[in-house]
Amino acid sequence: AQKVTQAQTEISVVEKEDVTLDCVYETRDTTYYLFWYKQPPSGELVFLIRRNSFDEQNEISGRYSWNFQKSTSSFNFTITASQVVDSAVYFCASARSGAGSYQLTFGKGTKLSVIP
């Protein structure tokens, strides 16, 4: 069974500070995918990134960056120079195989509050 742990329940930062959201995963699959989603107050989950287990390269997209380390089973997410619009709940998820399809296992989320 897969498991995703987001140990940080809530984080508050002042605008323009950098912040890192932690994600630790457990899986027995040799091939798997990891995801980050953002859930703003409106409720809709917004896809941010997908990472294949074979690709450990870090990725940067604007102010967002992701650090994938198989050795520590972690897939951490950093926001640089945070903004108020970054305030949301962020979910890390892994895709597990089952009955011919891939199903997502979500962590419990980290609520980020960016204070102006």
Next chain:
Amino acid sequence: DGGITQSPKYLFRKEGQNVTLSCEQNLNHDAMYWYRQDPGQGLRLIYYSQIVNDFQKGDIAEGYSVSREKKESFPLTVTSAQKNPTAFYLCASSPTAARDTQYFGPGTRLTVL
């Protein structure tokens, strides 16, 4: 615009009543999913469908039912057998069921009085 729609945004029902939540997508995706989210919790999979006229139970299917008669529609019925139906329900779809990114609708918040 292409996307996933869920209606209504808020839904209130009396205890003991069945209620059906709508999910429609015009992305031409084969696979569709239903998740439940409780306060302070991650999403849990209720049902998923890889193709029309086929669906499988997820982790918490008891008290729920679905149908997939059309590619673009995947309605979820919350039955009276569901003991704690009050929750936020999210529908998602992906191009196929295999290793594809899932995209989510805006959700329906169900409150049972």
